[in-house]
Amino acid sequence: MLLSFRFANHRSFRTEQQLNLTPLYRAVGEDRGQPTAVRVVGVFGANASGKSNCLQALGFMRNFATRSDREVEPGLGLTREPFRLDPDALEEPSSFAVDLLLSGIRHTYGFTISDDRVTEEWLYHYPLNRQRRVFERDRDDFTWGEQTRRRSDLERIADITAPTALFLSTVARFAGRSQPTEDPEAQPMHSVYRWFFRARTRSGPFRRHPNMVARRWPDEVDAQGVLIGLLRAADVGITDVQLIEEEPPEAALFEVSEPRLVAHVRPRSQRRLVFAHHGPRGNALLGLEDESTGTQQLLDLAIDAAAVLHGGGMMTVDEIDASLHPMLTAKLIGLFQNPATNPRHSQLVFTSHDATLLGTFDTEEILARDEIWFTEKDDDGASTLYPLSDFKPRKEGENRQRRYLNGNYGAVPDMSTLLFEQALASRKESGARKKH
Numbered sequence: 001m002l003l004s005f006r007f008a009n010h011r012s013f014r015t016e017q018q019l020n021l022t023p024l025y026r027a028v029g030e031d032r033g034q035p036t037a038v039r040v041v042g043v044f045g046a047n048a049s050g051k052s053n054c055l056q057a058l059g060f061m062r063n064f065a066t067r068s069d070r071e072v073e074p075g076l077g078l079t080r081e082p083f084r085l086d087p088d089a090l091e092e093p094s095s096f097a098v099d100l101l102l103s104g105i106r107h108t109y110g111f112t113i114s115d116d117r118v119t120e121e122w123l124y125h126y127p128l129n130r131q132r133r134v135f136e137r138d139r140d141d142f143t144w145g146e147q148t149r150r151r152s153d154l155e156r157i158a159d160i161t162a163p164t165a166l167f168l169s170t171v172a173r174f175a176g177r178s179q180p181t182e183d184p185e186a187q188p189m190h191s192v193y194r195w196f197f198r199a200r201t202r203s204g205p206f207r208r209h210p211n212m213v214a215r216r217w218p219d220e221v222d223a224q225g226v227l228i229g230l231l232r233a234a235d236v237g238i239t240d241v242q243l244i245e246e247e248p249p250e251a252a253l254f255e256v257s258e259p260r261l262v263a264h265v266r267p268r269s270q271r272r273l274v275f276a277h278h279g280p281r282g283n284a285l286l287g288l289e290d291e292s293t294g295t296q297q298l299l300d301l302a303i304d305a306a307a308v309l310h311g312g313g314m315m316t317v318d319e320i321d322a323s324l325h326p327m328l329t330a331k332l333i334g335l336f337q338n339p340a341t342n343p344r345h346s347q348l349v350f351t352s353h354d355a356t357l358l359g360t361f362d363t364e365e366i367l368a369r370d371e372i373w374f375t376e377k378d379d380d381g382a383s384t385l386y387p388l389s390d391f392k393p394r395k396e397g398e399n400r401q402r403r404y405l406n407g408n409y410g411a412v413p414d415m416s417t418l419l420f421e422q423a424l425a426s427r428k429e430s431g432a433r434k435k436h
């Protein structure tokens with residue numbers, strides 16, 4: 001699980017920011033010697049305040065950690081997005097780091113990059129709560145931990161690690177990207193890589209082809225139950241979902257001819273989802289293409305959520321309110337918060353404009369104080385990330401939704417009624433001049 005994420009000089013964020021998922025409140029009987037993390041985080045703020053950039057920074061780190069060994073060509077430099085409103089920032093490196101709890105052991109992994117190369121990279125883990133260095137990298141120089149064995153193997157991989165590639169992803173290429181390992185020295189690198197590999201990031205609502213959605217439909221019965229339950233709770237008229245697999249007709253066989261090779265190839269079976277709707281004469285079956293855009297977006301998001309809840313890991317969703325009604329968002333949040341439906345401690349990090357998520361649903365708070373974060377831009381155009389816990393709760397009760405909309409926490413648009421009126425008046429005057 002993710003304990004914290006730190007990043008600097010990325011998009012609208014100039015200085016180092018930290019998204020800290022360590023809970024403020026612990027359940028009765030919880031082991032205080034063991035680090036833990038909240039299961040849900042919501043980031044709120046005005047348009048262009050940095051909400052999406054915060055999630056994009058985490059997505060950038062995830063993609064670079066899993067793909068840098070094959071997607072970046074040596075000599076072409078790196079594609080990064082430093083803070084562009086300050087010329088000095090363009091020359092400064094960007095940094096990314098995570099603290100993770102994996103198999104009960106804390107790990108810290110991070111890297112620093114410039115336009116040209118990886119300048120620093122490091123990995124530590126903390127067995128028995130004592131820091132052990134796995135490796136440190138300063139440009140092309142590597143330092144190994146005192147406990148590290150098989151250094152010759154690591155040194156050979158370090159020698160072929162490109163300046164524009166991370167050592168973590170290069171090791172994964174040669175050791176197997178997602179296969180478990182019994183080597184205790186390789187385990188920290190494998191565990192961290194696998195956490196990044198399994199993380200799911202969504203940049204916003206989009207529509208997939210029906211065949212692609214059907215391919216992503218889970219085989220696990222419990223994951224299917226989560227999906228069908230969400231669709232029923234959404235009150236979109238769906239009572240059940242069926243997956244139909246259709247074998248291609250014999251006529252679909254085609255011949256592939258190559259020198260010394262003739263093969264008959266049959267296209268793979270087609271998967272199709274049909275949705276049962278209750279009608280006046282019983283259930284009627286409709287295809288995904290017959291469902292509304294909102295229902296298609298809900299299903300696509302729900303498939304990702306069910307997979308993460310079933311298999312563990314982290315899921316990030318930008319603008320979750322663009323896909324879901326507030327009551328459905330509250331339902332989805334509850335699935336991640338509830339240990340019964342989230343036994344693997346999967347995590348959901350999302351952004352939203354919807355202030356109702358700061359309130360209550362069925363008399364219960366949708367989000368706890370340590371699950372709420374805000375973004376805001378300063379006068380220089382740089383974004384800041386800060387938690388609700390920076391503000392003391394009011395003794396007489398805290399209506400977070402109202403206080404947020406009133407600007408008590410910041411992170412709201414600074415709208416000028418005068419400027420709106422002047423713009424409208426200018427438009428009217430321009431129209432009057434055109435008539436004359």
